[in-house]
Amino acid sequence: MxxxxxxxxxxxxxxxxxxxVPLKGAKASGSHVLCTERYLKVNFPPFLFEVFLFAPIDDNKSSAKIGNGVILFNLHKKEPAVWDALTLANMGKEEMQKIRENAVAKEQEKAQQxxxxxxxxxxxxxxxSLEVTMKIEDAERKRIEDVKHEERKKATEELEKWxxxxxxxxxNEKIQKKQMRRENESNKAVHTRSSEHCSTATSVQNDSPVNVKQKEKILPPTRSTGCIQIQFTPRVFPTALRESRVAEEEEWLHKQAEARRAINVVDPGLQDLxxxxxxPEWLKDKGNKLFAAGDILAAVNALNLAIQLNNKIPELYLNRSACHLKLRNLHKTIEDSSKALELLTPPVQGNASARIxxxxxxxxxxxxxxxxxEGLQDYExxxxxxxxxxKVKSDAEKIRRIIQSSLLDNE
Structure with a gap:
């Protein structure tokens, strides 16, 4: 208390x-400050400082500093005036409770925002970051394309020179052959003139049809025509595979695919599951096993994914509220429990255990x-x-005694 x-x-x-406000030896790290227009509260266990202000303040311009064993508040009044007192006198308990509830609700809304x-x-x-990465990748791809273009141009020029x-x-070889043929023809003519005086029989024998046929050049048969089918491997890049850098291109394609999945409206993480x-039911059971094994954060991740797949199952929010309570994420516990109660409608005997x-x-x-x-209302x-x-009845009675003691101390 x-x-x-x-x-x-x-x-x-x-x-x-x-x-x-003096901290009275309490640790500054354990202090919690709540400040709204009409309500100011500081909790530094085991002490509590609570004030219902005389007039409204501008909580957006106001500030609080904790240090050197004290908490200093610099509050900005909404309307310039000199107050008769710091707190408002003769305030009823119902009005005080309403101000507290409004302050907590406003604090929760602010935290959610x-x-x-x-x-x-x-x-x-x-x-x-993704856009910048894609621009860098595009620039790198353009640089690679420019390098390839220069290499192709250089190779083409070398091929033309060759x-x-x-x-x-x-x-030059044709010219040389032609000259050699002319020389051979000249030598043949000289040889013919020197052999004109040979015998007639020998001439007839040399000029016989059989010998003429033997002198004729035998040509090879003409080649038959045909068609060769050529198939090319489909590639993203227009260059030939022998002129490309395969490792760089595959890395670029991989990064482009990752960037497209990340920037897509559909959650990219769900595509790889x-x-x-x-x-969701499998994920719920997985979360229960992780919770039982003590790995609370992993259980929360499993339930987050299940809720992302189906946000109409109340047991998912109920189980995640238990995880948040274990991790002392109290505001998230309240949020998930409220969502579970919202889905557990209509209230019937079948969902009574879950509602409790x-x-x-x-x-x-x-x-x-x-x-x-607020806690007592849920227990009741x-x-x-x-x-x-x-057990619930005993806990509710303890909370009721704490509230009564607090009211007596305030009086």
Whole structure:
């Protein structure tokens, strides 16, 4: 049960209000400050400082500093004025409770907005990083294409030079053959003139049809025509495989595929799951086993994925609330328990056990946040569902005594 701290000091101007609260030896790291327009609360166990302000303040411009054994509040008044007192006198208990509830609700809403803002900023940063990475990859691909183009151009020029060299060499060989043929013809003519005086019989024998046929050049048969089928391996890049850098191209394609999956509207992580991992019931059982083994964070991850696949199963939120309660994520425990109760409709005997668990976990989280009235309401609701539960009845009686003691101390 907290001890109410009353030894504080305060000063004021028309626009500002200064409050000094001593920590009384408590650790500054364990202090929790809650500040709204009409309500100010500091919890530094075992002490509690609570003030219902005389007039509203601007909590967005106000600030609190913790250090050197004290907490200093610099509160900005909404309307310039000199207050007669720090707190509002003759305030009823119902009005005080209503102000407390409004303050807690506003604090929770503010925390949710900050969480959403952080998540949005994270998504924007990730998207920007992906865009920058894709631009860098595109620039690298362009550089590779330019290098390939230069290499192709260089190879083409060398090929043309080689062809030209071969053509000139072939032309020189033809010229040489032609000259040799002319020389042979000249030598043959001289030999013919020297042999004109040979005998007639020998001439006739040499000029016989048989010898003429033997002198005729025998040519090889003409080649038959045909068609050769050529098939090319399909490739993403237009260059030939022998001119490409396979490792660099495969790495670029892999990174492009990863970037497209990440920037896609559909969650890319769900595309790589197995059929078993896409079953919310399997994920729920997996989360229960991990929770029983003490790996709470892994259980939360399994239930997060199951909820992403199907957000209409109340048991998923109920089990995740137990994980958050174990991790002392009290606000998330309240949120998941409330969502589970919202889905556990209509209230029937079949879901009574689940509703009791949701109310007890939410009530426990409220009590851990020292919101005993809200916690007592959940415990009493659980008792209405199961009036024979002695353990719940005993815990509710303890919470009721804490609330009564706190009210007596305030009086």
């Amino acid at each position: 907290p001890i109410i701290a009353n030894d504080y000091t305060w000063e004021q101007t028309e626009n500002e209000l200064y409050i000094r 900050e969480t959403k803002a952080r998540a949005e900023r994270k998504r924007e940063n990730e998207k920007y 062809k030209e060299k071969e053509r000139i060499q072939e032309l 197995t059929d078993e991992e896409k079953n 668990k949701a109310h007890l976990r939410r009530g426990t989280a409220f009590c851990e946040l020292e919101l005993y009235v 609701t659980a008792l209405k569902i199961d009036p024979t539960n002695q």
